[in-house]
Amino acid sequence: MNNKQLKIMAENVRKGIVTAVYSAKSGHPGGSLSAADMFTYLYFEEMNIDSANPRNSDRDRFVLSKGHTSPGLYSVLANRGFFPVEDLKTFRKLGSYLQGHPCMTETPGVDMSTGSLGQGLSAACGMALNAKLDGKSYHVYALLGDGEIEEGQIWEASMFAGAHKLDNLTVIVDNNGLQIDGRVEDVCNVYPIDKKFEAFNFNVICIDGHDFDAIRGAFKAAHSCTDKPTAIIMHTIKGKGVSFMENQAGWHGKAPNDEEYKLAVQEIDARISALEKSEVGSV
Secondary structure: OOHHHHHHHHHHHHHHHHHHHHHHOOOOHHHHHHOHHHHHHHHHHHOOOOOOOOOOOOOOEEEEOOHHHHHHHHHHHHHOOOOOHHHHHHOOOOOOOOOOOOOOOOOOOOOOOOOOOOOHHHHHHHHHHHHHHHOOOOOEEEEEEOOHHHOHHHHHHHHHHHHOOOOOEEEEEEEOOEEOOEEHHHHHOOOOHHHHHHHOOOEEEEEEOOOHHHHHHHHHHHHHOOOOOEEEEEEOOOOOOOOOOOOOHHHOOOOOOHHHHHHHHHHHHHHHHHHHHOOHHHO
């Protein structure tokens, strides 16, 4: 995909996010929206996956360590063809396979059940080590929240990854600066994030998480690094793409009402329309 196509898809992923949360009347839109561009790039450009064969043993693996942002993962999986986009409206409803947190036994395309913050990176490390031991070439990706990395288990797993030189592991930190109780630096300051990962023997890359050229370059650099895992620290805007949600901690875990949903979809549809009419080189 070129950047124009990626941007259009990212907007469709955002529409799926707000639709899922609105339909459920609950969920976590803020951190799902901030990671929408990364979700899009991973599933449409970066990862070796096949929606027709989601359990292929040679596929790349993705672990959503910040499992509460499942609307983002579900939306990109649906748009990638793992299940119908229409099913996003069943999110969190009784009997739905789209549970509040990802479940690997219920949802096509989900590689790890997550939800208890801090634990996903440990699972990703295990997957990456397994690939090494089995002589497999698949890559493992883990998406963490900047509030999540206040958890000590994250740093135990990071120590493990660095010590075992898991260069087939890429950790992505969604640094949108906000968590449920407010600004990350005020709740429990985790900065400097880059220096912490460097101390655990990571190759560290800092980028604008809404810039597809920057995302593309980061993964290229990650794959060229050997004997070290990579941490991509992506600076993002919480609630990105819905103006009244942007940089608002209150939208960490709240569903839009009827009017808010209508406004959000109108904003997203307007951007899709503008992108579709634009020239490739102008976006």
